[in-house]
Amino acid sequence: MTHAAARAHPNIALVKYWGKRDEAAMLPAAGSMSMTLDAFATTTSVHLDASAESDSFVLNGAEDTGGAFARTSRFLDLVRTLAGDDRRARVVSHNEAPTAAGLASSASGFAALALAASAAYGLDLDERALSRLARRGSGSATRSVIPGYAVWHAGDDDASSYAERIEAPDLRLVIVTVDAGPKAVSSREAMRLTAETSPFYPAWVSSTEESLAEMTAACRAGDVTRIGEITESHALRMHAVIASSLPPVRYLAPRSIAVFDAALALREAGVTAWATADAGPNVCLLTTPAEAETVAAAVSGHGAVRIVGPGPGAALLPEDPFAGRTRAGDALP
Numbered sequence: 001m002t003h004a005a006a007r008a009h010p011n012i013a014l015v016k017y018w019g020k021r022d023e024a025a026m027l028p029a030a031g032s033m034s035m036t037l038d039a040f041a042t043t044t045s046v047h048l049d050a051s052a053e054s055d056s057f058v059l060n061g062a063e064d065t066g067g068a069f070a071r072t073s074r075f076l077d078l079v080r081t082l083a084g085d086d087r088r089a090r091v092v093s094h095n096e097a098p099t100a101a102g103l104a105s106s107a108s109g110f111a112a113l114a115l116a117a118s119a120a121y122g123l124d125l126d127e128r129a130l131s132r133l134a135r136r137g138s139g140s141a142t143r144s145v146i147p148g149y150a151v152w153h154a155g156d157d158d159a160s161s162y163a164e165r166i167e168a169p170d171l172r173l174v175i176v177t178v179d180a181g182p183k184a185v186s187s188r189e190a191m192r193l194t195a196e197t198s199p200f201y202p203a204w205v206s207s208t209e210e211s212l213a214e215m216t217a218a219c220r221a222g223d224v225t226r227i228g229e230i231t232e233s234h235a236l237r238m239h240a241v242i243a244s245s246l247p248p249v250r251y252l253a254p255r256s257i258a259v260f261d262a263a264l265a266l267r268e269a270g271v272t273a274w275a276t277a278d279a280g281p282n283v284c285l286l287t288t289p290a291e292a293e294t295v296a297a298a299v300s301g302h303g304a305v306r307i308v309g310p311g312p313g314a315a316l317l318p319e320d321p322f323a324g325r326t327r328a329g330d331a332l333p
Helices: 067-083 105-120 127-135 187-197 201-221 224-243 254-268 289-302
Strands: 003-008 011-015 020-022 032-036 042-049 056-059 088-095 149-152 163-165 172-177 274-276 283-287 304-308
Touching: 003 105, 011 201, 011 224, 011 274, 020 187, 032 201, 042 105, 056 067, 067 088, 067 105, 067 127, 088 105, 105 127, 127 163, 149 201, 172 289, 187 201, 187 224, 201 224, 224 254, 224 274, 224 283, 254 274, 254 283, 254 289, 283 289, 289 304
Parallel strands: 056 088
Antiparallel strands: 003 042, 011 032, 032 149, 042 088, 149 163, 172 283, 172 304, 274 283
């Protein structure tokens, strides 16, 4: 096969990933747990070109020659090494979510790229191996390979650090996009800064492992309230440890805090709602399917609102949606 296309969805971590113990292998300092969404997909195609001298990358209709291209090409180098194939590739990708806005576009992006590239280069990977490969592009991408709910095991090495499915109650996330613009400090940069400078970082790592154990137990028990409590508490802990770095990094905006306050008000009114936010200003409210519309209406004044549920894992597409449109300006699925 000389080309392949795949689609993957972002995930929102309910127990957060923040910090690596091995930058090169992208091994996390602690495990994490997430919901893969049924919205905001990334679609990616990979075309191998034996005559090309270098890779190329079109993202959201524009030729990228900067940092996103460099990360993509480095990832393709890894795939080429695994496949024993040195052909360069033309990659075309489209994010339905805002890019670099804290809505996990890198997770869906590298999960889709991992699947499309491995297929194009002739690698036959099972779910665990694909999860490990995606991890090398973006840590959280390891979870976007998995449908529904996933636990990412920190592991001891490359072979033991992967995501796998976990059973959990059927829940919804009400995503409140308070700012769709790119964040000033990337997750990768802020993660490194936190690990190097925050005096609270060791406690963050140890408490995350405790939170993950509590979360998996709550999921097995179907305890929605406990799942919500852990979700909100862990998100606030993550943002606190990020803010304790030097220099401090603050992702949550005043409008973000207002959504957290709205979640508290909803709970006090007897409505299931727990807030969480990844490394960005946008907030998600965890709730039940029956209460999702009520929650969405209550926070609609804080930003664009969308209700999402557990979604599919990464999947190959039967046809390339970018066929005949692989140049800049044409990349629409």
